[in-house]
Amino acid sequence: MEVWVLRLGHRRRRDPRLTTHVALTARALGCDGMILSGEKDEKIIEGIKRVVKRWGGGFEVKYEKNWKKIIKEWKGKIVHLTMYGLPVEEKINEIRNCRKKLMIVVGSGKVPAEVYRVADWNISITNQPHSEVAALAIFLDRLFEGKELEKKFKNAKIRIVPQEKGKVIISL
């Protein structure tokens, strides 16, 4: 299943670190790529590309100002993560079984009402205020049923060997 994240409404002054966490979470937990929308921010895109080069895998990241165009041209289904949506537990099987490309939309500031309308699913990870990074992480963990935690990243230049204490990094 091909899965992308669409990060809406990025603000260059306010959001760089959170947007970076969204992208790295998407990559680490098995997505194929992220499309950044909102304000253009080459530094973020370059930063993510550097991580991919070093840590491996085929995660793509690109910028597109016009999110309506992205959604219009998307040949697959769309999930919008929002605290106002239906519980992930109720809908995750249906989403997993759609067997189409999936776009996961996560906002930064206020998300335009149109996103709620065009999404195939508006999904909440609790109806409490928390974090788009946390919501994305739990959504992906449920979507991939935990298998994403064992994902291998090809062509990595560096790899961690899990330890009980301390740090072991090997260069490949």
Added chain:
Amino acid sequence: MEVWVLRLGHRRRRDPRLTTHVALTARALGCDGMILSGEKDEKIIEGIKRVVKRWGGGFEVKYEKNWKKIIKEWKGKIVHLTMYGLPVEEKINEIRNCRKKLMIVVGSGKVPAEVYRVADWNISITNQPHSEVAALAIFLDRLFEGKELEKKFKNAKIRIVPQEKGKVIISL
């Protein structure tokens, strides 16, 4: 099981939004409280307290400059979330079954080596670089086995009614 988060090394200029996301994620996903360490930041603490007042529950948040003191005086077990640690899948049952109070340590910048030594478990949510917010979310989801998503928050002044499309908020 009483569960707290210890946010290490908060930097007032750099980390406010991520630390806020850590705290809100901890609250939404069933923790009892968060201790902020690093630079003092009243604005964050006040912000979280406002969320608790409005959205309910008994989540506590406090500041303690000296994290070594917190850990020394902690009467329970300590989990440190780090990309260098052992996979969460291997250790989560052991952690859940310890039946003691649990402190989950998450860093901001570089975490002091001592933390790795004093932690009862150093746990990774994948060995890839991503986000302490994502790591905390998945850790809590595994610890509480998904039951945290149905948690009720007492004395809330506001509550969301999940919707397929749009937003419904009720004042209580």
